[in-house]
Amino acid sequence: MLPSAHVDAAGETRDEPRKSAVVKTDPMSPSRTILRVVAAEAAVLAGAALVATRHPRMAVAAIAGGALAAWATFRPGSPLYGPVPSRGPRDAPYAALTFDDGPGPSTPAILDALRAEGVRATFFILGRQARRHPDLVRRIHAEGHQIGSHGYDHGILVWRGPRYVRDQLTRTALAIADAAGPDALSPIFRAPHGYRGPATWPAVQRAGYRMMGWSRGVFDSANPGADVVVQRSAAALIPGCILLLHDADGWDPEAARDDTAAAIPGICAAARDRGIELVTLDELGV
Numbered sequence: 001m002l003p004s005a006h007v008d009a010a011g012e013t014r015d016e017p018r019k020s021a022v023v024k025t026d027p028m029s030p031s032r033t034i035l036r037v038v039a040a041e042a043a044v045l046a047g048a049a050l051v052a053t054r055h056p057r058m059a060v061a062a063i064a065g066g067a068l069a070a071w072a073t074f075r076p077g078s079p080l081y082g083p084v085p086s087r088g089p090r091d092a093p094y095a096a097l098t099f100d101d102g103p104g105p106s107t108p109a110i111l112d113a114l115r116a117e118g119v120r121a122t123f124f125i126l127g128r129q130a131r132r133h134p135d136l137v138r139r140i141h142a143e144g145h146q147i148g149s150h151g152y153d154h155g156i157l158v159w160r161g162p163r164y165v166r167d168q169l170t171r172t173a174l175a176i177a178d179a180a181g182p183d184a185l186s187p188i189f190r191a192p193h194g195y196r197g198p199a200t201w202p203a204v205q206r207a208g209y210r211m212m213g214w215s216r217g218v219f220d221s222a223n224p225g226a227d228v229v230v231q232r233s234a235a236a237l238i239p240g241c242i243l244l245l246h247d248a249d250g251w252d253p254e255a256a257r258d259d260t261a262a263a264i265p266g267i268c269a270a271a272r273d274r275g276i277e278l279v280t281l282d283e284l285g286v
C-alpha cells in the first residue's frame with residue numbers, strides 16, 4: 001500500500017496529501033496502560049458489587065466480560081480484538097525471524113550477520129526510527145528483507161481511537177517511503193508489545209494493513225546474554241515459528257541490542273541443524 005493512498009470503508013482507494021495531520025498526544029507507556037486497565041476493572045467490580053444482590057447474573061456477566069477484555073488486551077494472539085496470525089504453516093520446513101523497534105545502533109551488526117548467513121528477515125520499523133536512520137531503512141530494503149510497520153513512536157494503542165491508530169500508520173509509512181521508496185513497506189503491522197484495544201484492528205484493517213503477531217518471544221530486550229538468546233531461540237524453532245527479536249529499544253531510541261546481534265549466527269546454525277530455512281513473513285505464507 002502506498003503511503004499516499006487510503007483504503008476507505010467501501011474498499012476504494014483514494015489519494016491523500018503527503019503530509020499527515022499529526023495527532024498531538026504523548027506515547028502511552030505499558031505502565032500507564034496497565035494502570036488504566038486496572039482502574040477500569042476496579043470500576044467494573046464496583047459496579048458489579050452494587051447490582052449483585054438484585055441482579056446477580058448481570059454482575060457475573062460484567063465481571064466475566066471485564067476479565068475477558070483485559071485478557072485480550074495483553075495477550076498478543078487473542079482473537080477477541082481481531083485476527084492476529086502468530087505462526088505459519090507447520091507442514092513445511094520454514095520459520096521467520098522478525099525484529100521490532102528499529103532501526104537503531106545494533107541494526108548494522110544484525111544486518112551484517114544476516115548477510116553472512118544468507119538469511120532474510122522481517123523488520124517491523126518505527127517511523128520515529130526511520131526518520132533517525134533513513135540509511136538503515138534503505139539498507140534493510142536493499143538487502144531483500146521485508147519491512148512492516150510498528151507504528152510511529154512505540155506508544156501503546158489500547159486506549160487509542162481509530163484516528164490515532166491511522167496517524168501512527170500514516171506517519172510511519174511516509175517515513176519509510178521517504179527513506180527507501182514507496183514500495184519498501186509491506187502492508188503488515190505489529191502493535192507495540194502486541195497490546196491492542198477495540199479500535200486497533202478495525203483501524204488497521206481500514207488502512208489496508210494486516211495485523212501480525214509472533215509464536216515466541218525470547219526476551220532479548222532484557223539483554224540476557226547472547227548464549228541465552230541463542231538457547232531460547234533454538235528451543236522455539238519449529239516449522240511455522242515466528243520468532244520475535246529486537247534490533248533496537250522502543251523506549252530508548254539509541255539503546256543497543258548487542259546480545260541479539262551476537263546471537264544471530266547461533267540462531268541460524270540452530271535452524272540449519274533442525275532442517276529449517278529462515279525466511280520472511282511473506283515467504284512463510286502468513
